[in-house]
Amino acid sequence: MAVKETNRSKKTSRAIRKTKRLSEVEEIALLEAWIESQKPINGTNPLSFPHLPRDAAIGRLGDGEFSPYAGCKWFDQLPLSGKTKDGLKPKYLEMSDIQRASLPHSLCGRDVLGAAKTGSGKTLAFIIPVIEKLYRLRWSNYDGVGSIIVSPTKELAAQLFQELQTVGKYHTLSAGLLIGGRKDVETEKERVNSMNILICTPGRLLQHMDETPNFDCSQLQMLVLDEADRILDAGFKKELDAIISQLPKKRQTLLFSATQTKSVKDLARLSLKDPEYISVHAESETATPEHLNQIAMEVPLEQKLDMLWSFIKSHLHSKLLVFLSSCKQVKFVYEAFRKLRPGIPLLCLHGRMRQDVRMAIYAQFCEKRACLFSTDVASRGLDFPAVDWVIQVDCPEDIAAYIHRVGRTARFSSKGKSILFYSPSEKEMITKLQNAEPKIPIHLRKANIQKMQPISGLLASLLVKYPNLQALAQRAFITYLKSIQKQRDKEVFDVSKLPFEEFAVSLGLPMTPVIRFLKLKKGQTLTAPATTTSTTKEKNVPVVARNDVLADDSESAEEEDSGDEILRQKVAAKADGEADPPAGLPSRVLKKKKLKINVHRPIGTRFVFDEEGNSLPPLAALAGANGADDGFHFDKDEVEGRFKKLKEEMKKHDKEDKLLLKRRLREKRAEKKMKLKRLQGEEEEEEDEEEEQSRGRRNKRQKLYLDSDDDDDGQTNPQMDGSDFASKMSVDAQVDLALQLLNKMNS
Structure with missing residues (x-):
């Protein structure tokens, strides 16, 4: 069955x-x-x-x-x-x-x-x-x-x-x-x-x-x-x-x-x-999603991290996607903010990560509310659910990149918001976005510097505490400048217009890293003209969250939530008689690279400080005070003469140093030759000793020992060489000796 x-x-x-x-x-x-x-x-x-x-x-x-x-x-x-x-x-x-x-x-x-x-x-x-x-x-x-x-x-x-x-x-x-x-x-x-x-x-x-x-x-x-x-x-x-x-x-x-x-x-x-x-959207009025609210805000390069920190602190209950230019920037900002603990889960995503780690981070950001720092690797096609804000800290390379970035929010019929931080040298990008076809409805806002929370002091203390983070900050500085230099649109991206010193200070670096890849013209310096900065003094104190980070001075401000207001710009007036702060710290030279003196360097641009720490005009230490209230006075001819004298002394010292170097090199070469000769002589002596020893061994093998029975006392004769013994005996004696030996052998 x-x-x-x-x-x-x-x-x-x-x-x-x-x-x-x-x-x-x-x-x-x-x-x-x-x-x-x-x-x-x-x-x-x-x-x-x-x-x-x-x-x-x-x-x-x-x-x-x-x-x-x-x-x-x-x-x-x-x-x-x-x-x-x-x-x-x-x-x-x-x-x-x-x-x-x-x-x-x-x-x-x-x-x-x-x-x-x-x-x-x-x-x-x-x-x-x-x-x-x-x-x-x-x-x-x-x-x-x-x-x-x-x-x-x-x-x-x-x-x-x-x-x-x-x-x-x-x-x-x-x-x-x-x-x-x-x-x-x-x-x-x-x-x-x-x-x-x-x-x-x-x-x-x-x-x-x-x-x-x-x-x-x-x-x-x-x-x-x-x-x-x-x-x-x-x-x-x-x-x-x-x-x-x-x-x-x-x-x-x-x-x-x-x-x-x-x-x-x-x-x-x-x-x-x-x-x-x-x-399908060729006849559409906008190139971006209809439910997307787009904002652009001018933020100097040295204040972008301060603005980003303030924005995150005021949107702790939102899902944020932050775009940066390079992998090193993403890694540095993620590590630094993670140690500062803004109060929201932080994630990072870039192309240098292992594939399994990238997929795990992608899954985490899809499932929970967090802040994701990413390069453009996450700007195309990825469907992150319920992203509230897309923050572009660094300017996109073109209009297409901007459209793809902001497209991570307001997907299908949902709503979303995006904000772009552009530096003063990147204003041309805003013009191109406004003139794009189809149109991109982007609204300009002003930043409220007073509401911003500076964190460069906190970053500086972190770099001292974590040396690895300092090396990462240096790489972030260099890779950002490289990304600007490699951009094709030179109307928007001009690396020579960037404030290098201020940008390095904003990352917490004590000195500006050496920028080797930039080819500067004769007489050109690395530091661009300093931009207007806030006079807010930074203190190493815990950062307190604020709810009113954003304010809006446009007509659409009434439709925004109170937590999403854009910062208004309020520049504090400078006190009368207050001296300008130094433009930045001197550039550091790596130990492995020899120091080269720039003969075309500008004269008299260094800052001098007195015993109390107050800044003095250049070359103030060489001038004599005349007792007047209007400061120091310099004799131009006297200063130029002093510099000429110093140059002549420098040339003289250079010649002496070159002669001294030649003499030392000559002595080194002579010492090496003597050392080689000594080594060769020792080797020859060793070879001679070995030859003598081998010759002595050969002679020793050829020795002949003879015993005599003719002694009356019955003692043996002393041993001697066979050739000497034969030369002292006559022919008859030798014949008799041979016969005796033969008889002994027969018996």
Whole structure:
């Protein structure tokens, strides 16, 4: 009976599988017919079609014709498989604008260039066509790689992989995530050939193409570039060209980004065929999300950390995302603020971190309310839930970078706020943002210096306490200047206009680090003209949180919360007769580098202090007071004469020093020669001794000892050399001696 039941169950399972295959074949045939009969016209935007009623979602209308899905609003009104629709429910029911506009074209197999605002649902616009195309082709593990999705960052690739798992969980397609920073490359090489969908970064994909045996993409059906403008730029040019050269030209290509490229040269690299350019927000009044409140505030470079600290202290119950230029800046600000304890959890994210650490931080920031310090690695595509504020401490490199940064908040239909700190030398960026097309509604505010909490004194004490933090502050200083120098837009970014000394003091550094990479012209100094600074004296006291850090002097201030007011600028008047403070501390010279005297240095610019600590005019120590109240007076000819005399003495001392150096070098060389001669002589003496010893051993072996029996006393004769003994005997005596020896031997 048991055998019969087993056979019956096998037959039942085979029948179910057969029915399932038949149902899939019928569904695929229906979808193919639906798509073929209802193709949208080339060059049209389906958003222009009117919406269908909700009860038309069954796929057919009353007259028996297929529904014109080009004007659909719901996912179940599109020619999608039942498994995909089940994966979309219940999270995704209604389509966004970019999905309504692009899906009809991409489901037909056309190349698409999609451009839409950040947070508008571009991910589903290319994940759904990828799944549907491989499903209709009945793709399996034996068919190899059918689709490749390329992402510029590891975090974005991981986010796309999670979205693919959600939508395609009812399909039998296999997918793999290929990103750098992992140690299991050998495991990837074993499994990558059996994957149907690959989500990867350009570098990792190219590594598998070069190193993995039998890696085959000749059957590729679809290529997707997410954040296409970032992948097509110079940073990934070599990798992308190498990848495209190994892919078949007959394929479908989808490109999506918030700032899409229209360059014919870039599109020709991808071998696109009559692509459909779809920009759902091209006619929109703004290039950024509608529910985003954007603020820009002029903050001098040396006060940016003070403003950032004050902003964080006044928004302890908000979720903050802070953008900085370089990895070292992110690490320094994170470590310093973490030791100061602002009262909110702090996280940092940059490209120099290990992959597992980056993914863990990304997950933490998605789950809890915190402040994340990051580089532009988190500016593209990442969907951080419920970000309240995006703070740009450093100015973005261009308008596209600004749009991507602020797009981390106000995603979909939620609200958000962003604030940009720009220095006086970066005012041109604000002009470009205001004149951008489509417009970027950014509001200018003024900072209230009185409400700001200076922390440079606290940072200085931290650097003394933690030497490692001081080295990190120096690297942050240098990397920021390098990032400014490497920017292409010189109208906005001019490193020569930055206040080096004040910026170093704001980081807590006791002296300005040496800037080796800057090539200065003859007579040019490193320090730019000092900017107006606040006269607020810094004290090493605990920082107290304040609720009124932000104030607004514009008409929209009434609509803001009291905690989100922007600071008003109030500059304290300088007391009469008060001397200006020193512009900065002298530059430090590293120990490994020789000190070079700058003959073109300005004369008389150093500060002199008296015994009480008061600053005196330059060269005051050399002048004589005339008793008047108007200060010291100098004789210009006397000063110039003194400097000439000092220069002559310096030249004289230089000659003496050179002669002394030559004499010392000559003595060193002579001493080395004598030492070599002594060593050679000792070696020769040792060789002679060895030869004599070996010669003595050879002579000793040739000695002959003879005994005599003719002594009357019966004593033996003393031993002597055979040659001496033979020379003292006559011929007859020698013959007799030989005969005696022979007789003894015979007896």
